[in-house]
Amino acid sequence: MATQTNFGTHVKRFFVALGSLLGGGIASLFRGAGRLISTGYTIAENWLIDTKKATYGLAITRILLGLSAVGLLVSNWRTRLYSFGSGSLWNGEGLEAKSDFPQIWLFSAFHRAMPNDLAYTALYLLLLALAIAFTLGWRTRIVHPIFLVLWISFIEANDMLGDQGDNMYRIALFFMLFANCGMRWSLDARRREKKFGPTTNESPTTQWGQVQNIAHNLVLVILTAQVSFVYISGALYKAGGDPWSGGYAVYNPLMTDRFGTWPWLSEIATAWGPLVTIATWGSIIMQLAFPFMLLTRPTRVIGLASILTFHIAIAVLMGLPWFSLAMIAIDSIFVTDRTWQNMATGLRQRVRASAEEAREKVPA
Amino acid sequence: MDKEKKKRSHLVRGVLVALSLVTAWHIFASFLWIAPSSPLREIPTQKVLSSYMIPFFGQSWSVFAPEPINGSYTLKVRAVVDDGSGPVETEWVDATAVEYSMIQNNLFPPRAGIQAGEVASQHKAEFDGLTADHQVIAGLNYFEGDWEARLEEKMSSYGDAALVEEYMVTEHMATAYATQVARAVWGEDVQRVQYEISRQNVIPFADHHDPEAQQPPVQIIATGWRGLIVNPGQSDEAFADVFLRVYEGMQ
Numbered sequence: 001m002a003t004q005t006n007f008g009t010h011v012k013r014f015f016v017a018l019g020s021l022l023g024g025g026i027a028s029l030f031r032g033a034g035r036l037i038s039t040g041y042t043i044a045e046n047w048l049i050d051t052k053k054a055t056y057g058l059a060i061t062r063i064l065l066g067l068s069a070v071g072l073l074v075s076n077w078r079t080r081l082y083s084f085g086s087g088s089l090w091n092g093e094g095l096e097a098k099s100d101f102p103q104i105w106l107f108s109a110f111h112r113a114m115p116n117d118l119a120y121t122a123l124y125l126l127l128l129a130l131a132i133a134f135t136l137g138w139r140t141r142i143v144h145p146i147f148l149v150l151w152i153s154f155i156e157a158n159d160m161l162g163d164q165g166d167n168m169y170r171i172a173l174f175f176m177l178f179a180n181c182g183m184r185w186s187l188d189a190r191r192r193e194k195k196f197g198p199t200t201n202e203s204p205t206t207q208w209g210q211v212q213n214i215a216h217n218l219v220l221v222i223l224t225a226q227v228s229f230v231y232i233s234g235a236l237y238k239a240g241g242d243p244w245s246g247g248y249a250v251y252n253p254l255m256t257d258r259f260g261t262w263p264w265l266s267e268i269a270t271a272w273g274p275l276v277t278i279a280t281w282g283s284i285i286m287q288l289a290f291p292f293m294l295l296t297r298p299t300r301v302i303g304l305a306s307i308l309t310f311h312i313a314i315a316v317l318m319g320l321p322w323f324s325l326a327m328i329a330i331d332s333i334f335v336t337d338r339t340w341q342n343m344a345t346g347l348r349q350r351v352r353a354s355a356e357e358a359r360e361k362v363p364a
Numbered sequence: 365m366d367k368e369k370k371k372r373s374h375l376v377r378g379v380l381v382a383l384s385l386v387t388a389w390h391i392f393a394s395f396l397w398i399a400p401s402s403p404l405r406e407i408p409t410q411k412v413l414s415s416y417m418i419p420f421f422g423q424s425w426s427v428f429a430p431e432p433i434n435g436s437y438t439l440k441v442r443a444v445v446d447d448g449s450g451p452v453e454t455e456w457v458d459a460t461a462v463e464y465s466m467i468q469n470n471l472f473p474p475r476a477g478i479q480a481g482e483v484a485s486q487h488k489a490e491f492d493g494l495t496a497d498h499q500v501i502a503g504l505n506y507f508e509g510d511w512e513a514r515l516e517e518k519m520s521s522y523g524d525a526a527l528v529e530e531y532m533v534t535e536h537m538a539t540a541y542a543t544q545v546a547r548a549v550w551g552e553d554v555q556r557v558q559y560e561i562s563r564q565n566v567i568p569f570a571d572h573h574d575p576e577a578q579q580p581p582v583q584i585i586a587t588g589w590r591g592l593i594v595n596p597g598q599s600d601e602a603f604a605d606v607f608l609r610v611y612e613g614m615q
Contacts, residue, residue, distance in 0.1 A: 039367055042366075042367055042368070042369045043365050043366065043367055045370075045372070045377075045380065046366040046367075046368070046370065047365075047366070048380060048384075049372065049376065049380065050366065071472065074472075075472040075473065075474055076474045076475055076476070078474070078606070079466070079474045079475075079476035079606050081599070081602035081605070081606075082476050082602055082603055082605065082606035082607070083474065083475050083476035083479060084475075085599075085602060086597060086598065086599035086602045087544075087598075087599050087601075087602030087603035087605070087606065088479075088602075088603075089595045089596070089597050089598040089599070090537065090540035090541045090543070090544050090593075090594075090595055090598055090603070091479075091483075091537055091540070091541070092533070092536065092537055092540070092595065094595065094597060095595060095596065099419070100418065100419035101419055104419075114597070115596075115597035115599075117599070117602065160479070160482050160486075161475040161476075161478065161479065161482070164423060164424065164425065164427055167422060167423040167424075168423065170420075171420075171421055171423070174420065207373055207375055207376050210372070210376045211376060211379050214376075214379060214380050214383055215383060218383055218384065218387045221387055221391075222387055222390060222391065225391040225394065225395070226394060229394060229395055229398045229399075229425075230398065230423075230425050233398045233399060233425045233426075234425045234426075234427065234429070237400075237425065237426040237429035237430060238428065238429040238430065240429065240430040241429055241430025241431045241432075242430075242431065243431050243432060243434075243569075244429070244430070244431075248569035249428070249431070249432050250432070251566075251569045251572065252431075252432045252433065252434035252566060252569070253428065253432045253433050253434070255434075255566035255567070255572075256433055256434070256435060256436045256566060257436040257437075257460065257464045257468075257481070258433070258436065258437075258464070258478060258481050259433065261467050261468050261469070261470065261473060262468070262469055263468070270572065276569070316471070319467050319468075319470070319473045321471065321472055321473075
């Protein structure tokens with residue numbers, strides 16, 4: 001009779017089993033989630049603290065941003081007083097600046113110097129010297145903040161002639177203050193190497209070294225987010241317009257005087273309708289896909305190659321070379337250190353090989 | 365990926381968390397700022413967001429969207445010149461053509477080349493915002509004495525004073541620019557100036573292979589004669605040096 005379990009017991013056992021199953025499941029779910037979060041945290045912590053990431057990429061960003069400033073200053077040299085200095089006061093910005101920056105003391109130097117040709121030219125040359133020093137990575141830690149302040153002062157003194165590239169440039173240059181963008185391919189690096197031997201990127205032993213790595217790597221996170229937002233929002237804003245969805249949007253600006261700076265090239269570029277549509281839809285798709293293409297190596301190569309093409313086309317066809325170069329500069333952080341190193345080694349070997357060949361073909 | 369948990373000092377971990385939070389906030393704020401205005405902005409509130417983003421992180425990426433620019437602006441200037449033998453009306457000079465020639469077929473164009481076009485587009489936007497009554501008055505001649513005050517007063521008497529005030533800013537700028545162009549080209553004997561701003565759209569894409577296709581009609585803004593405006597500190601030489609060199613190079 002004892003083997004006879006009653007119905008009530010069955011029901012009880014069922015609920016106990018169910019409870020244990022659910023309880024165990026939930027506990028294991030929490031344990032799993034906890035482990036996932038903890039592993040995720042550890043990976044993130046190690047990524048942020050152990051080594052500086054994209055050190056060569058950021059060096060290229062520094063060099064290209066520097067070159068973009070040098071290029072802009074040199075190509076505006078002859079017309080500097082006409083467009084930014086005493087010849088430009090008709091636009092009213094010399095009296096009352098449109099941008100907020102000239103009203104901040106730190107960024108007001110160029111604004112104040114506008115009516116004085118000599119002072120303006122002196123500041124302009126100083127800014128050019130700083131841009132060259134920044135490009136070469138000479139005393140970067142000192143040059144960089146001074147260059148940033150004077151650059152903002154210069155570019156924001158005349159709002160009318162500015163573009164969105166100036167904003168991107170300012171934001172990138174500001175965050176780079178907290179990274180080590182003079183670590184590679186700079187005069188600073190060369191000097192350090194002569195004194196202390198080759199630069200290493202190993203896990204720092206000091207706390208200060210670890211904190212510096214955190215700041216450096218978080219800057220890369222911020223720049224990546226910034227670039228992603230710019231491209232994705234650019235694509236989404238465009239997608240709402242008829243000329244973009246109709247596949248002919250790039251034709252319009254290329255036909256205007258302002259953005260069709262090479263009329264004969266504009267004609268060639270827009271002559272074949274399907275190509276216009278490829279360029280129009282291609283810009284949207286590529287901008288939207290860019291951040292996701294960064295996730296794996298093969299797609300990253302395609303993504304970077306297409307964004308490079310996109311920027312070079314803007315630079316040449318629309319007459320915006322320095323805007324494009326600044327964008328290319330920031331995209332350089334997405335090329336891995338190993339790739340940059342390989343490219344540098346390849347270039348060095350090729351230069352050496354051709355020098356060798358020249359020596360053989362033209363003996364002394 | 366390095367999954368090994370390492371020994372770290374509390375200080376470094378603390379700094380890591382603090383800097384990561386600052387980064388997360390910056391990224392969130394940038395996201396909200398760059399994205400279209402949405403109810404999500406209520407989380408930090410619009411005021412907190414803009415006081416963080418402006419001016420340092422100010423930006424806007426709806427460039428060429430939803431529709432890219434599809435027309436060209438022109439700004440022409442003429443003047444009344446009196447060299448002693450009586451007032452003479454000059455021919456029109458196309459200032460936009462002079463400046464655009466600096467950026468066309470040039471791989472490294474100076475920003476100087478877009479000024480006249482900018483003046484024209486800003487001025488046309490303000491002018492188009494006026495009522496028909498205001499526009500008629502803007503077409504009249506105002507060049508004697510404190511003509512700016514009289515023009516503003518007359519326009520305001522037809523209402524929308526705020527609109528008129530905004531318009532007067534670009535009126536001042538366009539006249540000051542026209543004054544520089546006139547002085548550069550015709551010298552110091554310039555007595556008054558007139559500028560003509562227009563916009564012409566490009567041939568629509570659908571017709572661009574049609575050899576018979578005509579550009580859409582020019583939209584002209586007619587404003588009257590104006591007295592000269594020279595802002596304090598403005599250098600005629602610094603302006604004329606560049607403008608005249610390019611203008612004469614085109615002749």
